[in-house]
Amino acid sequence: MKRSALRTLSLAALAGSSLLLASCDKTNEQPQAADLAVSAEDQSLAEDENATVADLVDAASPTDAAVTGSPAAESDDLLRVAGRCATRTYDAPTRTLTLDFGTTNCAGPNGVARRGKIVAVFSGPYRQQGSAVTVTLVNYFRNDNQHTGTRTISNLGQGSWSLDVQNASVATSAGTHSWTSQRLYTRTAGFGTRTIADDEYSVTGQMAGTNRKGVSYTATIQQPLIKKLQPGCARTFVAGTVKVLTSKEKELLLNYDPTGTQACDNLASITVNGVTRTIQVGRRL
Numbered sequence: 001m002k003r004s005a006l007r008t009l010s011l012a013a014l015a016g017s018s019l020l021l022a023s024c025d026k027t028n029e030q031p032q033a034a035d036l037a038v039s040a041e042d043q044s045l046a047e048d049e050n051a052t053v054a055d056l057v058d059a060a061s062p063t064d065a066a067v068t069g070s071p072a073a074e075s076d077d078l079l080r081v082a083g084r085c086a087t088r089t090y091d092a093p094t095r096t097l098t099l100d101f102g103t104t105n106c107a108g109p110n111g112v113a114r115r116g117k118i119v120a121v122f123s124g125p126y127r128q129q130g131s132a133v134t135v136t137l138v139n140y141f142r143n144d145n146q147h148t149g150t151r152t153i154s155n156l157g158q159g160s161w162s163l164d165v166q167n168a169s170v171a172t173s174a175g176t177h178s179w180t181s182q183r184l185y186t187r188t189a190g191f192g193t194r195t196i197a198d199d200e201y202s203v204t205g206q207m208a209g210t211n212r213k214g215v216s217y218t219a220t221i222q223q224p225l226i227k228k229l230q231p232g233c234a235r236t237f238v239a240g241t242v243k244v245l246t247s248k249e250k251e252l253l254l255n256y257d258p259t260g261t262q263a264c265d266n267l268a269s270i271t272v273n274g275v276t277r278t279i280q281v282g283r284r285l
Contacts, residue, residue: 042177042211045170049147050163050181055081056118057135057153060088060099061126068092073126083108086118095122105144116140129157146171159187159199172212179209190229201227203240216247225256228264238262 059078062070070090072078078088085106086099097120105113117138124131135151149168153161162184169178183205190199203225210216225240239257251272258269258278266280 038211038213038215042170042179042209046165046168046177046179046181046207046209049142049170050151050165052081052112053118053135053137053151054153054163056086056099057097057120057133058126060086060097061120061122061133062090062092062097065095065122065125066092080109085114095124096120097122101140105141113143114141127155129155131155156186158191161185163205170212175212175214177209177212179207181205181207181209185227199229203227203237217244219244222253226262230264238264 056078059072059074059081061073063073064070068091070092072088078086082099082101083106085108086101089098089100090096091098099118099120101114101116101118103115105115107113117140118135119138120133120135122131122133126133132152132154135153137147137149140147147168147170150166151168152164152166154164156162163182165179165181167178168180169176183203186202186204188200188202204221206221207219208217220243221240222243223239223241225237225242227237237256239262241256242254244252244254253271255269255271257263258267267278268280269276269278
C-alpha cells in the first residue's frame with residue numbers, strides 16, 4: 001500500500017512556512033512593509049503547526065477504525081514526530097483518536113514543547129476515498145502559545161486531499177493571530193507506487209486572518225504551487241506564486257520560480273512596492 005499522501009501534504013505546508021520565514025528576513029529590512037512581515041511570520045507559524053498536527057493524526061490514525069484500541073497506522077512515524085510525549089487512545093464506537101500531551105510541557109524530538117490534547121474524529125476508514133477526519137485542539141499549547149481551531153481533512157481519492165481550517169488562533173505574548181484557510185492538494189504524479197519520491201502535487205487555496213498586531217490580511221495562491229518530492233525538491237515548491245495583501249493595502253508577491261525553469265533549488269523571489277529581489281528558502285527547517 002502506498003504511503004499516506006497526508007505526509008506529502010504536511011511537507012508541502014512546511015515548505016510554504018519556510019518560504020514565508022525567508023521572506024520575513026527581507027521585508028523586515030523595509031519598515032514600510034512591517035505589517036507584511038508580521039502577517040508572513042504569523043502565517044508561517046500557522047502553516048507549520050497545521051503540518052505537524054496533520055503528521056501526528058496521520059501517524060496515529062487507527063489501523064482498523066472499527067476496533068477500539070487499534071494500533072497506530074505508522075507507529076514509527078508517530079514516535080519520530082511526538083517522541084514519548086503523547087499518550088494515544090482510540091475509541092471505535094465514536095471513532096475518536098486522542099493524543100494527550102499532558103498538562104505540563106513535554107519537548108518532542110524537534111525541541112518543540114507541547115501540552116494539551118489533539119482530538120480527531122474519523123468519518124470512516126482514514127485512507128478511504130470520501131472519508132474525512134475532524135481535528136480539534138483542547139487546551140493545546142505549543143511553546144506556551146495556545147492554538148485553537150478546527151481542521152477538517154478530506155480524502156479526495158488518488159492521493160489528493162483538502163484541508164479546511166476554521167476559527168483558528170494562536171495566542172502569543174505579542175498578541176493573537178486568528179485565521180481561516182482552505183487548501184487543495186491534487187496529486188499529479190506518483191500514482192501506484194509505494195515510494196513518495198516520485199509524487200508531485202499542485203496546491204491551490206487561500207488564507208485570511210488578523211495578525212498579532214491587529215492588521216487583517218489575505219494570502220492567496222495565484223498560480224498553483226508545484227510540489228515535487230524527489231530528492232532535492234522535497235523542502236520547497238518549484239513553481240507558483242502567493243500574494244499577501246494587508247488591510248492597509250500593502251502587498252507582497254512570492255514567486256517560487258523566478259527563473260521560469262521549475263528547477264529543484266531553494267531560490268525564490270519577493271516583490272514589495274515594485275521592487276523584486278531573489279531569496280533563499282528552507283534555511284530554517
